[in-house]
Amino acid sequence: MKIPEEELLAPGHRGCAGCGATIGVRLALKALGRNTVAISATGCLEVITTPFPETAWEIPWIHVAFENAGAVASGVERAMKAKGMEDTNIVAFGGDGGTADIGFQSLSGAMERGHNLIYICYDNEAYMNTGIQRSGSTPYGASTTTSPVGKKSFGEDKPKKNLPLIMAAHGIPYVATASISYPEDFMRKVKKASEIDGASYIHLNQPCTTGWGYESSKTIELGRLAVETGTWMLYEVVNGEFKLTYKPQVKRPVKEYLSAQKRFKHLNDEEVETIQEYVNQQCKAVGI
Amino acid sequence: MESKGGVVFNPGSTRANKTGSWRTFKPILDKDICNDCDNCIMFCPEGVVNKDHDIDYDYCKGCGICAEECPVDAIKMERE
Amino acid sequence: MVKKVITSNEAVAEAVKLAKPDVIPVYPITPQTTISEYLAQYVADGDIDSEYIRVESEHSALSAAIGASGAGVRVFTATSSQGLMLMHEIVFAAAGMRVPIVLADANRAISAPINIWNDHQDSISQRDAGWIQLYVENAQEALDSILQAYKIAENEEVLLPTMVCLDGFYLTHTVEPTEIPNQEQVDQFLPKYHGKYSFLDPKQPTSLGTLADPQYYMEIRYQIEKSMENSIDVIKEVGKEFKSVFGREYGLIEAYKCENADVVLVAMGSICTTLRYTVDQYREKGEKIGLLKIRAYRPFPVDEINEALKNAKKVAVLDKNISFGVGGAVYNDIKAKIDVEAYGFIVGLGGRDINPEDIGDIIEKTKNPVKDITWVGLKEE
Numbered sequence: 076m077k078i079p080e081e082e083l084l085a086p087g088h089r090g091c092a093g094c095g096a097t098i099g100v101r102l103a104l105k106a107l108g109r110n111t112v113a114i115s116a117t118g119c120l121e122v123i124t125t126p127f128p129e130t131a132w133e134i135p136w137i138h139v140a141f142e143n144a145g146a147v148a149s150g151v152e153r154a155m156k157a158k159g160m161e162d163t164n165i166v167a168f169g170g171d172g173g174t175a176d177i178g179f180q181s182l183s184g185a186m187e188r189g190h191n192l193i194y195i196c197y198d199n200e201a202y203m204n205t206g207i208q209r210s211g212s213t214p215y216g217a218s219t220t221t222s223p224v225g226k227k228s229f230g231e232d233k234p235k236k237n238l239p240l241i242m243a244a245h246g247i248p249y250v251a252t253a254s255i256s257y258p259e260d261f262m263r264k265v266k267k268a269s270e271i272d273g274a275s276y277i278h279l280n281q282p283c284t285t286g287w288g289y290e291s292s293k294t295i296e297l298g299r300l301a302v303e304t305g306t307w308m309l310y311e312v313v314n315g316e317f318k319l320t321y322k323p324q325v326k327r328p329v330k331e332y333l334s335a336q337k338r339f340k341h342l343n344d345e346e347v348e349t350i351q352e353y354v355n356q357q358c359k360a361v362g363i
Numbered sequence: 364m365e366s367k368g369g370v371v372f373n374p375g376s377t378r379a380n381k382t383g384s385w386r387t388f389k390p391i392l393d394k395d396i397c398n399d400c401d402n403c404i405m406f407c408p409e410g411v412v413n414k415d416h417d418i419d420y421d422y423c424k425g426c427g428i429c430a431e432e433c434p435v436d437a438i439k440m441e442r443e
Numbered sequence: 444m445v446k447k448v449i450t451s452n453e454a455v456a457e458a459v460k461l462a463k464p465d466v467i468p469v470y471p472i473t474p475q476t477t478i479s480e481y482l483a484q485y486v487a488d489g490d491i492d493s494e495y496i497r498v499e500s501e502h503s504a505l506s507a508a509i510g511a512s513g514a515g516v517r518v519f520t521a522t523s524s525q526g527l528m529l530m531h532e533i534v535f536a537a538a539g540m541r542v543p544i545v546l547a548d549a550n551r552a553i554s555a556p557i558n559i560w561n562d563h564q565d566s567i568s569q570r571d572a573g574w575i576q577l578y579v580e581n582a583q584e585a586l587d588s589i590l591q592a593y594k595i596a597e598n599e600e601v602l603l604p605t606m607v608c609l610d611g612f613y614l615t616h617t618v619e620p621t622e623i624p625n626q627e628q629v630d631q632f633l634p635k636y637h638g639k640y641s642f643l644d645p646k647q648p649t650s651l652g653t654l655a656d657p658q659y660y661m662e663i664r665y666q667i668e669k670s671m672e673n674s675i676d677v678i679k680e681v682g683k684e685f686k687s688v689f690g691r692e693y694g695l696i697e698a699y700k701c702e703n704a705d706v707v708l709v710a711m712g713s714i715c716t717t718l719r720y721t722v723d724q725y726r727e728k729g730e731k732i733g734l735l736k737i738r739a740y741r742p743f744p745v746d747e748i749n750e751a752l753k754n755a756k757k758v759a760v761l762d763k764n765i766s767f768g769v770g771g772a773v774y775n776d777i778k779a780k781i782d783v784e785a786y787g788f789i790v791g792l793g794g795r796d797i798n799p800e801d802i803g804d805i806i807e808k809t810k811n812p813v814k815d816i817t818w819v820g821l822k823e824e
Contacts (some may be wrong), residue, residue, distance in 0.1 A: 078401070082410040086422035087377030092385060093426035094408040101410050112643045114510065121652075124377070127369050127659050130650035131377040135643040137513045138652035139506055139536050146503035150468055150510025150518075151643060153494035157465035157516050163645060181506065184499030258405050284426075292427030292440075295406050367602060367670075368541035369663050370640050371650040 078262070079105045088131040089123040093291025095281040095298065096120050096197045098255045100168060103195055103279075106265035109134060111164040112155065114148040116173030117141035119204040120197065142177040144169045145185030145194065152190045164269050165192035171212035172202045175236050179211075186245040186274045193268045193275045196238065199283035207286045211236040214306075216350055217338045219286075224341040234353060242276040243312040249275040250312040251320075255282075256298030260309055260320055267311075280307045288337020300332040305358040322363055329354050378422075382409065386425030388440040392416055396437035403429035403438065445623050451614035454582040454621050455521070455547045455607070456481030458589035460491050461629040462545075465516035468496035468507035473559045474611040475523040475549035482519075493519075501526035505533040505546075512542035513651050515638025517593065520544065523611060524551035527565045531572075537604045538573030538667060540652055541640055543596035544604040545589060546574075550712065550763075551611040552793040560794020561611040563711065563763040567740075567772045573667045575605040575674055576741045578711035582619040584738075585609045587691055590624075590633055594681045597636050600673040608740075610713040612794070624689055632688045671742045678739055695744035697736040698751035700726060704733030706809050707752060709773065710761040711737045714790070714797060718761075721802045732806060737773065745780045758785040759809040761797075761819075765789050770816040787816040795820050 083104035090097045096119055104111065115121040115138040124131040125138065139147045148167040155163050167185075169178050174196040182194060201219045202208040209222040209231055218230035243250040249271045253261035261279065268275035282297035284290070289297055301307035302321065306329060309321040329351045333339035342350070366372065392403070397416055404412045406428050411419035418429070430438040449457070455478050459467070467486075469479045486495045494511075498504045501522045512518045522530060527548055537544055548566045552558040566576060575595060579585045585607065592605040609615060641651055655663055678695055686692035697715075700722055701707050708718050715736040725732040735751050735758075737744075752758060758781075762771020769775060774787030786809050791797045801819050808817055 078405065080414055084410060085375035085377050086409040086411045086419065087380035087382055088409075089377075089380075089382075090408055092408070092424035093428055097408045097410075098406060101408075102405070110645045112514075112645065122654055125371065125650050125653040126377070126380075127653040127655040127663075128366065128371055128373075129376040129379060130371040130374060130653065132650050133374045133648060134645055135648045136650045137510065137643060139509050139513075139540070140532060143503060143506035143533065146468075146498060146506035147510035147513075149496055149498070149503070150466060150507030150512075151514050152510075153466045153468075153496055153507075154511035154514030154516045154518075155643070157494050157511075158514065160644075180499060181503050184503055187499075188497065255406075290427070292431040294408070294426070294428055295432050367640050367663075367666055368539060368651070369653045369655050369659075370541075371653050374648040374650075 079108065083109065083133040084124065085131045085133060089126060091285050093284040093294045095199065095255050095283055095294045099197050099279050099281050102255065102258050102262050103166065103265045104134065106262040107164045107166060107269055110162065111166055112151055114144050114151060114167040116144035116169035116178055118170035118173050120168055120170065122204055141173055143181045144173060144178055145181035148192050148194065149185045149188065149190045152192050167192060167194045169194065169196055171196060171198040171200060172210040175211040175238050183245065186242055186247050186276060189247065189273050191272055193265065193277065195277045195279055197279050197281045199281050199286055201286050203283050203286040212238065215353065216342050216346055218341060219338065229342065229346055239276065239278040247274040247276060248314055252278045252308060252310055254280045254298045254302050254307060254309060256295045256302065257309060257321060264311065289335055293335065297335060300335060303327045304329045304332045305354050305363050306332055308358065308361060308363060310361065319361060319363065326358065326363060381421045382424050383421045386423060387443055388425045388427060389420065389443050390418055390423065390425065390427065390429050390438045391441050392418065392438050396435050398435050400434055402432040402434065406432050444625055446620055447623055448618050448620050449582060450477065450616055450618050451582040451585040451609045452477040452549070453481055454586035455589055455609065457623050458586040459519045460485050461624065461626060462517065462590060462593050462633060463491060464493050464519040466494045466496065466511035466518045467520065468498045468504045468511070469520050470498050470501045470504045470522070470526060472501065472523045472526040474551060474615040475521050478521045478547060501529045502533060505530040505537060508544045509533065509537050509540060509542050512544050513540065513641045513643060515642035517636040518544050521547040523549040524553060524565045527569060528553060531569065534569050534572045534574065541602040542604060543602055545592045545596055546604065546606045547589065548606050548608045549611045549615045550608050558793040561613055562792045562794070566606060566608045567764040570741060570772060573603060573671065574741065575603055576608055577605065577738055578608045578740055580713055580715045580736065582614065582621040584693065585614060586621060586623070587685065587689065587693065590629060591681050591685055593633055595674060595677055598677045599639065601670050601677050602640065603667065603670055603674065608712065613713040628688055632685065674742050675744060693738060695739040696747050696751060697738065699734040699736065701733035701735055701751050701755060703731055703754050705731045705756045706806050707733040707735050707755040707758050708761060709735045709737065709758055709777065711740060711773065714761065717797065717799065718802060721799050724799065743776055743780065748781055752781060752783045755783055757809050758783050759788055759805050760785055761788050761790045761805065763791045765792065786812050789816065789818045790820065
């Protein structure tokens with residue numbers, strides 16, 4: 076795959092060193108090109124890229140609030156149609172909190188109405204912008220500032236909400252999962268989504284150095300470990316047809332992934348085994 | 364035109380903010396070792412490694428992803 | 444021009460058809476619903492070429508409206524009561540982002556207890572958001588105000604969203620003879636809109652809805668203050684221009700028999716028709732009573748109100764809203780900004796009837812006041 080050289084997210088943004096979200100956005104915009112309008116939910120991405128009077132965006136961009144990126148994108152899409160610019164890509168970026176939790180209704184409406192747009196959830200598995208609070212996308216066992224480990228707690232006690240399959244249940248033509256550590260797979264999916272007439276949803280796993288607790292250099296490695304352990308899986312649902320797009324040759328133990336992160340450091344062998352069993356069960360269901 | 368409502372008319376204007384000052388470790392590429400895999404370009408959170416693999420130190424925050432992801436260890440992180 | 448006997452909701456819908464918005468994101472709620480339905484039918488019949496978005500909530504209606512207006516096209520939405528309350532956060536965002544959306548609010552009481560009937564608590568609760576608010580008295584004014592609202596909101600000296608407030612049921616569901624202007628006249632008065640500050644064009648990329656830290660936030664908010672001040676003159680000019688095309692003039696206020704009045708009744712919306720009738724009755728009896736109808740509540744036309752009330756001995760302010768403990772919003776604004784002896788009357792909450800006898804009572808209580816704020820028409824305890 077030929078990767079376009081042009082960078083559509085400028086440097087100088089306020090993302091942490093090793094930020095996974097900006098890697099995801101850079102890659103998505105390379106796949107989409109200049110003829111694109113971006114919508115952001117409130118969150119890390121919005122805050123780090125648009126400190127007035129500056130913007131990191133090289134394409135038109137709009138942000139309104141935390142919980143309404145789906146609706147704002149719907150309005151933008153129809154306005155572009157009214158202006159005769161329906162060939163412009165419309166892409167919305169929301170974090171997992173802005174997507175799985177507070178923005179869920181707005182997203183569901185946008186998907187169900189079938190607007191011609193791409194919604195990308197950059198999932199770092201907690202509210203990172205406000206300091207690592209638990210979201211509906213926080214995985215089992217993770218210690219966050221609102222699901223902290225303690226004498227009576229091993230951290231988050233519920234598995235992650237399965238947002239991509241919920242989106243697939245909307246009957247939209249294209250749903251995919253992706254990882255910033257598999258850039259060609261991700262970019263191919265973004266490109267494919269842009270070529271589909273209708274609503275597309277891409278759920279992007281995106282390690283966060285600050286929230287997950289690992290060295291900034293390990294962002295890509297952590298994303299890779301998520302996929303190679305089967306903790307995160309890469310697939311597409313095209314017109315309802317589920318298809319894995321990547322299958323690890325040898326599934327690595329979940330412990331390798333968990334022990335590399337501060338948020339899981341407290342887990343004992345039994346708790347790690349519970350997670351391993353859960354991952355095994357999830358993987359088995361899709362043939363990993 | 365005067366901005367109203369916080370509209371920003373200058374795309375890419377965060378370039379005014381030289382984040383290179385954040386850096387404590389600096390990536391140094393040995394081009395003799397480089398095998399042109401482009402991982403460093405692909406994975407840079409700042410997008411500041413160009414096609415010739417030159418790193419723009421005005422913005423590089425020194426995260427070390429490029430060094431970590433270099434399959435031939437052509438990038439070393441050196442303390443500033 | 445044709446004349447039809449229609450409700451204010453249909454009058455609003457007719458005006459929207461004439462204003463030709465590009466995008467209409469809307470969500471039904473009593474008593475606004477028929478506006479949504481008329482517009483859906485116009486789209487279904489091809490009478491208007493608008494993108495109608497059947498959003499899943501009022502919150503999304505206004506969010507989509509900002510997205511569309513941010514892309515630089517003309518947008519209309521409508522709501523009421525709980526819907527406006529659900530929009531609340533986004534109401535502020537719309538003004539802050541300077542998108543000239545026009546919204547019709549079918550004024551209705553707020554829960555709890557749940558109540559579908561009229562008062563002004565819903566729109567008054569959005570008072571500080573930075574929207575222009577026009578309160579209308581009848582179907583004709585509803586229609587005319589929608590057309591004017593676009594002209595005001597889209598004016599570059601203003602660029603603020605505008606809310607046209609019409610009383611639930613009293614107006615939304617009551618038919619009145621209404622003149623519907625012809626399209627050519629409206630096109631002359633209200634040309635097509637192209638956003639200048641917002642357009643989301645990849646050939647000219649801008650960022651909308653940025654983060655402003657303490658170094659920048661106050662100046663951006665102050666721009667709204669200046670634009671709100673500018674809107675005073677713009678509303679007057681638009682009123683005059685409207686008259687030159689359509690023959691009907693509306694200003695910021697309407698002063699009716701206020702000169703040398705012993706008591707001036709101050710109110711907004713459909714109640715003004717009853718008040719005007721009452722004023723005439725009293726005048727026939729030789730009592731000097733006047734009416735000040737406030738049409739533009741935001742901007743608050745301080746100079747115009749001062750001028751209208753300069754000879755008034757006493758003022759009775761009728762509020763269909765309450766800020767518990769301090770009285771109604773209009774009363775408080777009058778007390779804050781106008782040098783006049785004023786008394787506050789809370790009337791008509793949740794659709795409670797206000798008849799000429801109640802108004803007589805208000806006049807008597809203003810002449811011989813015993814307290815600052817009176818709730819009118821309460822059942823005996």
